[in-house]
Amino acid sequence: MTFQAALKNTANEIEVMLDGLLSLETSRAPRVTEAMRYSALAQGKRLRPFFVSESARILGADRQQALRVGAALECIHCYSLVHDDLPAMDDDDLRRGKPTCHIAYDEATAILAGDGLLTVAFEIVADPATHKDGAVRAELALELARASGHNGMVGGQMLDLAAEQKHSHDLDEIIAIQSLKTGALFRFSLEGGAILAQAGADDRATMRTFADKIGLAFQIADDILDVESSPEQLGKATQKDADAGKATFIDLFGLDGARQKAGTLADEACDLLAAYGDKADTLREAARFIVERKN
């Protein structure tokens, strides 16, 4: 199966799974569940679930279980967008071509919907349906919490806000921020499949390093898109970083330099997968896609 077909397949399956997991019928507080659904069933690329499912496939874990971990990751990713879009944070009105959660509902509901999505992610991974071995479920919950918490994604978001204020242009600092803000969840998405497969330390390390490379490539590509695309193409506001005086990889490398750097990272990421042969072809295509995508 080609990468695009595999990505589309996973996105469809995740949509169905999230629809079931965020059930309105069994909801005790329909408004917040609706707002969670509004934000999570918003047809993103579902890259993170795709990575879990590919890592799981390559290392021999069950696909349905991998999709559950992917759904949990998507809940974390979507909650972070809902909270980042709030007026006190990035103050964005548009996300994936739709009004952001606090515009469609209100700020209080958006805060609660984000909290609900964050929490339900742990409900999903800790549920016996995710793996029969409790130690695997607990490890998934532990690593997901580390990746998304104050020493992971939340910490990256905090550092990013601070960097904006002080107009930092230090390369190491920008990479460190990216590694937390975007990288930590990418890392968990690739390692999550390995945890499900109860793979050894070598496989886990390979998946983590692959994730680091493509995570950084992803962020560089994001910066390129931010200056090259229109809001219509991206479904969200562009040039926000430049407007906010935030240093981007373009400032550091120039546009061509940034393209080249992203390409090199994708090459390096692909090389890491040599031991998995053809089985890793879709993942290699994904690495290419990340640096060449148009939205």
Next chain:
Amino acid sequence: MTFQAALKNTANEIEVMLDGLLSLETSRAPRVTEAMRYSALAQGKRLRPFFVSESARILGADRQQALRVGAALECIHCYSLVHDDLPAMDDDDLRRGKPTCHIAYDEATAILAGDGLLTVAFEIVADPATHKDGAVRAELALELARASGHNGMVGGQMLDLAAEQKHSHDLDEIIAIQSLKTGALFRFSLEGGAILAQAGADDRATMRTFADKIGLAFQIADDILDVESSPEQLGKATQKDADAGKATFIDLFGLDGARQKAGTLADEACDLLAAYGDKADTLREAARFIVERKN
């Protein structure tokens, strides 16, 4: 040990534990970790950790492990206060006698600190230090997520905001909201000790029902305090409910009726503990304290 001494002991141990768990030294993003510490190391009563530790003691689980679960619960409780206090929610400036998190820091930091506290709770319970059996850790994470998520505490908060707007005075509705908003975490705190002890279904059911009774009694007592106390006594704004046009148990039962109802619930809660004999005396004292407290 008397209840007051046991509560104080637990509060001290929780303070030390949270200080270690929310370490600044190992923080990747000190500002958000500081804001988390500001909100979590704020010397609350630590009632929920006390309940876990008592339930664990009565049913034979390890105290250090129970304190870890208590620390996780306190992180959830504190995150909910940080987010509830935000301008878009209850818009409170004062909490436990100190400026609320978004006043001491700023709104963006408070949102992220809340997210960080919510997330670290799962990092704490899923860590092998919490229990050697992975199935126990996963069950703790699952039940904690259920109790605090959109069909638990977050859902209760959503319903509470809606009830405010429509000025509902329906008793069943108010009890249902309380059961989610405050009750779900009380339920988890009592059941958490039973999960750690790998106790049977009967013990778990007893602890849950005890929690339901004292949870409702707690909320009624809160409503009484809200009309009878000064902001100085409570360390937070009072009469907010009446100002917001929110129905309270005082509206429904009158002040004397509310006191009587809370007392009856405490009696019923204590009766449930008959099978545990003297071992449950501290828990019985706690039930009394909840309806007689002054802050």
